[in-house]
Amino acid sequence: MIFFLLLCLLLLAQASAQGSGCPSGAHLVVARGSLEPQGPGIMGNISAKLLQRIPGSDMESLVYPARYEPYVPSQTAGVEAMTNLLLGYAKKCPKTKMIVLGFSQGAHITMDVMCGASSDGFPDTVPQSSFVAGNTIVLMGDPSLTVGQPFLVGSSHGSGIFPRHNPGGCQLIAEKTISICDSGDPFCEAGSHNLAVHMAYVKVWGEYAANHTITTFHSAQR
Known part of the structure; x- marks a missing residue:
């Protein structure tokens, strides 16, 4: 009887720690x-595919300006917003795994949060390693892509227009990340000029990204 009561208390404590609505x-x-x-x-x-294929999931969109000009204030506002969002959610739902998806400026924001910012013209930030465990990151057309990073997928061979001087912080998330960049993209491959490449990632790579994300998510659940 005492064991049963202790077990019930433990289960209630775990449920409370996870939080309601998780x-x-x-x-x-x-x-x-x-x-x-x-x-x-x-x-x-891609989000729709993931919500359909990972039952019990939900989604929220990052609230930030998403301006092209001026870019730096918009991007840094996004870094602050995402940092606060992820920290708050991890505290509210510590057992829930997160999948972070970013396109273009959104990808740049994501990687500055995860790796720490170290590109020219942007305020430095520190890597948020507390977000790493069990979480998955999917990026497309990241302007901060830096040549040599192990999670690059696609035909690009160069760095983006805002490469990192200190990409070492990205090592923490390398196994959980894919960053898709194809040759010709003017943002993730500096010096290129084919905007159509930048806008075609979901069409070209969407199914691959969804399948990879689902596999990574389920492997983290084991």
């Missing part, structure tokens, strides 16, 4: 690209 699946955080209206933007297509 999903049984994944919590998706989506950071849209420059000039996209508030919401998930074109990454909403």
Whole structure:
């Protein structure tokens, strides 16, 4: 009887720690690209696949300006917003795994939060290693992509327009991350000029990204 009561108390404590309203699946955080209206933007297509294929999941979109000009204030506001969002959610739902998706400026924001910012013209930040365990990151067209990073997917061979001077912080998330960049993208491959490449990632890579994310998520659940 005493053992049963102790077990009940333990289960109640665990439920309380997880918090009410926490999903049984994944919590998706989506950071849209420059000039996209508030919401998930074109990454909403991938988000929909994940919500359908990981039962019990939910999604929220990062609220930030998403301006192209001036870019730096918009991007740094996004870094602050995402840091606060992820910290708050991890405290509220410590057992829920997060999937963070970012396109273009949203990808840049995500990686500055995860790796720490170290690009010219942007305020330095420290890597947020507390977000790493069990979480998955999917990026497309990241302007801060730095050549040599192990999580690059795609045909690009160069760095983005805002490469990192200290990409070492990204090592913490390398196994949980894919960053898709194809040759010709003017943002994740500096010196290129084909905007159509930048805008085609969801069409070209969407199914791959969804499948990879689902596999990574389920492996983290084991």
